[in-house]
Amino acid sequence: MLIAIYNRTFDEQDIPFLKGILQLLEQHKLQLVFYKEFYERLSVHLPFAQVPRLFTGKRDLPPNTDMLFSLGGDGTMLDAVCFVGNTNIPLIGVNLGRLGFLAAIPEEEVEAAILSLVRGSYTLEKRTLLHLDSSVPLFDNSPFALNEFTIHRQDTSSMIKIHTYLNGEFLNTYWADGLIVATPTGSTGYSLSCGGPVVFPQASSFVITPVAPHNLNTRPIVVPDDNVISFEIEGRTEHFLCTLDARTEMIKSSVQLAVKRESFTVSLVRPDEHNFLKTIRQKLYWGIDKRN
Numbered sequence: 001m002l003i004a005i006y007n008r009t010f011d012e013q014d015i016p017f018l019k020g021i022l023q024l025l026e027q028h029k030l031q032l033v034f035y036k037e038f039y040e041r042l043s044v045h046l047p048f049a050q051v052p053r054l055f056t057g058k059r060d061l062p063p064n065t066d067m068l069f070s071l072g073g074d075g076t077m078l079d080a081v082c083f084v085g086n087t088n089i090p091l092i093g094v095n096l097g098r099l100g101f102l103a104a105i106p107e108e109e110v111e112a113a114i115l116s117l118v119r120g121s122y123t124l125e126k127r128t129l130l131h132l133d134s135s136v137p138l139f140d141n142s143p144f145a146l147n148e149f150t151i152h153r154q155d156t157s158s159m160i161k162i163h164t165y166l167n168g169e170f171l172n173t174y175w176a177d178g179l180i181v182a183t184p185t186g187s188t189g190y191s192l193s194c195g196g197p198v199v200f201p202q203a204s205s206f207v208i209t210p211v212a213p214h215n216l217n218t219r220p221i222v223v224p225d226d227n228v229i230s231f232e233i234e235g236r237t238e239h240f241l242c243t244l245d246a247r248t249e250m251i252k253s254s255v256q257l258a259v260k261r262e263s264f265t266v267s268l269v270r271p272d273e274h275n276f277l278k279t280i281r282q283k284l285y286w287g288i289d290k291r292n
Helices: 012-027 036-045 074-084 107-119 276-284
Strands: 002-006 031-035 053-055 067-072 091-095 122-134 148-152 160-166 169-176 178-182 205-211 221-224 229-234 239-244 247-252 257-271
Touching: 002 074, 012 031, 012 036, 012 067, 012 107, 031 036, 036 053, 067 074, 074 091, 091 107, 107 257, 122 148, 122 239, 160 178, 169 178, 169 205
Parallel strands: 002 031, 002 067, 031 053, 067 091, 091 257
Antiparallel strands: 122 257, 148 178, 148 239, 160 169, 160 229, 178 205, 205 221, 229 257, 239 247
16 A cells, blocks of 8 residues: 655654654555655654655656545645545545644544554545636646635725626625635535534535625525536725635636536545544534533
């Protein structure tokens, strides 16, 4: 089994843990290929006997890679999605960050998770992506997102008007700081913090959530993901921000934007003892009395 290892940042306090993960993987005789920048940073603190196999992105990620290990938080996992794209390489996230909805394997469960991989006792969860169509090239040939697409006002400019359409039919004009279109996976991210609902990953839907809407009667809405959602933007400034997950582009109001369900999916690896209900109970403290 060939395992790709990706990490974008770590603290010195993480080094013993990272060393332990690599030792566990090697003990099970798994072949490893490292993200080049991660290897260069790690090798300063943890000398390697020889230079391992390296990759720099999607283009040189070995096509026979069986799985990509994301070591970090949810942001690291979102980076990893751009690496695997439509290759069908599954992703597994080990949480070195804070909340960790996507990078759901905590440090204390890594050894058990690796054993599950070796034994084949895991599930592949297919996650819907959204795709951005635009009248100008954006996002370096990776116009897709696992969590969300957003339109947002620039810096401290005044609120904007976002005319929104479903399959060409007018839905609403949002007077707000911005607008989020979230996938079911992204429903526990930015959309949730703006009052959006939690949606099960298997649901065939998108969530449209306004950011700080001026009209208090405007609420998030769940729509089928076979809709094409298009936008027209107005504001007092010429430029606005457009994001796919953690990636940002500045656009003019003349740019035409529309989002739809991507033609491919991404697979997330879940050891058999992990599932969505367990994750939201742990991360959102549902059913836990924290008063003591």
